[in-house]
Amino acid sequence: MPNDIAVIPGDGIGTEVVDRSLPVAEAAADAAGVSIETADYGWGSERYLAEGAMMPEDGLDRLRDHDAIFLGAVGHPEVPDYVTLGGLRLEITKGFKQHVCERPTHLFEGVTSPLREYAGGEIDFVVYRQNTEGEYADIGGREYGGFDNEVAVQSALFTREGTETIVRAAFEAAADRDGELTNVTKSNAQAHGMVFWDDIVDEVGAEYPGVSVERLLVDAASMDLVRRPEEFDVLVASNLFGDILTDLGAGISGSLGLAPSSNVDPTREHPSMFEPVHGSAFDIAGEGIANPIGAVRSWALLFEHLGEASAASKLRDAVADQLADPDAPRTPDIGGTSGTGAVTADLRERIE
Ligand code: NAI
Ligand code: MG
Numbered sequence: 001m002p003n004d005i006a007v008i009p010g011d012g013i014g015t016e017v018v019d020r021s022l023p024v025a026e027a028a029a030d031a032a033g034v035s036i037e038t039a040d041y042g043w044g045s046e047r048y049l050a051e052g053a054m055m056p057e058d059g060l061d062r063l064r065d066h067d068a069i070f071l072g073a074v075g076h077p078e079v080p081d082y083v084t085l086g087g088l089r090l091e092i093t094k095g096f097k098q099h100v101c102e103r104p105t106h107l108f109e110g111v112t113s114p115l116r117e118y119a120g121g122e123i124d125f126v127v128y129r130q131n132t133e134g135e136y137a138d139i140g141g142r143e144y145g146g147f148d149n150e151v152a153v154q155s156a157l158f159t160r161e162g163t164e165t166i167v168r169a170a171f172e173a174a175a176d177r178d179g180e181l182t183n184v185t186k187s188n189a190q191a192h193g194m195v196f197w198d199d200i201v202d203e204v205g206a207e208y209p210g211v212s213v214e215r216l217l218v219d220a221a222s223m224d225l226v227r228r229p230e231e232f233d234v235l236v237a238s239n240l241f242g243d244i245l246t247d248l249g250a251g252i253s254g255s256l257g258l259a260p261s262s263n264v265d266p267t268r269e270h271p272s273m274f275e276p277v278h279g280s281a282f283d284i285a286g287e288g289i290a291n292p293i294g295a296v297r298s299w300a301l302l303f304e305h306l307g308e309a310s311a312a313s314k315l316r317d318a319v320a321d322q323l324a325d326p327d328a329p330r331t332p333d334i335g336g337t338s339g340t341g342a343v344t345a346d347l348r349e350r351i352e
Pocket of ligand 1: 073075089258278279281283289291294
């Protein structure tokens with residue numbers, strides 16, 4: 001049975017990196033003797049502008065039976081961001097209980113970090129971000145619009161299921177890697193949600209005596225990821241903190257365009273979703289210069305999740321080889337002059 005993958009290119013450079021990275025993923029699958037089949041869903045902002053919704057009402061049902069989902073990005077200058085994100089990406093992550101967002105940060109050989117002391121391989125950590133609730137719960141409201149007493153309330157939601165799931169995934173990863181976990185928290189200022197969070201880390205941690213836990217407040221963690229990134233291995237963080245820290249990770253490892261991401265339901269009851277960390281990037285959309293490597297690395301995470309480790313490592317090796325090769329094409333965000341298609345054509349050659 002082929003692996004059956006739903007592909008949602010979305011908007012802006014999302015469509016560009018999906019169009020170009022798919023043949024690379026297919027080449028890796030071929031080379032590894034893996035068969036894949038894709039179904040394309042043209043959902044996104046164009047659909048919203050024409051029909052009033054980012055995806056059809058039965059969108060989740062259409063996705064449910066696929067083995068995995070690959071998303072480009074959503075976001076459009078004429079549609080508010082809370083509509084594009086809430087009407088598609090968050091529907092899927094929440095609806096399919098994709099509690100676990102895994103975002104690796106790796107400084108590749110051949111890529112320059114803005115942190116000048118660091119060479120390839122010296123920065124390598126992975127952030128486990130709670131993906132379905134926390135500060136991004138859709139709970140709150142506005143009252144007294146335009147008056148002096150106007151108020152807005154935005155509440156954060158921390159459930160035992162959502163918190164335990166991400167914390168356990170992070171401990172599992174830490175146990176597989178160096179046995180060190182950093183718990184990113186803000187329990188000095190947020191005495192309800194984040195103290196609950198810390199309690200769950202302690203509770204789950206009792207089952208992992210081989211993993212040592214460092215607790216860091218998110219402000220200190222932001223500073224330390226710049227000051228001593230080499231000391232981090234696995235970090236676990238709430239939805240908002242994880243969102244911010246992973247862009248920071250992308251920044252110190254050379255470019256947002258290189259960063260991959262997965263949204264996983266560890267129970268495997270629902271399909272998991274894979275996507276580059278970046279958005280639709282209106283500023284460069286249509287120019288053909290988007291870096292496709294974040295998308296290619298996301299395909300590697302997808303194959304890994306489906307148990308196709310050999311296809312995943314073919315993608316990872318091709319990316320590492322290409323970035324380390326000073327003569328290989330590269331996009332402007334990492335100092336090159338090539339376009340998206342030249343980079344993916346070169347990756348295909350390396351794989352084939
Ligand atoms: P963005 O990630 O689209 O772009 C931020 C900056 O990084 C821009 O200067 C862009 O040119 C650059 N960049 C991003 N990806 C790149 C790549 N592959 N190659 C080269 N350069 C790249 O974030 P921004 O500008 O804040 O948001 C634009 C839209 O994307 C908004 O509508 C936002 O809501 C949406 N967005 C969607 C996400 C998703 O679908 N998961 C995630 C983040 C933002
Ligand atoms: Mg983000």
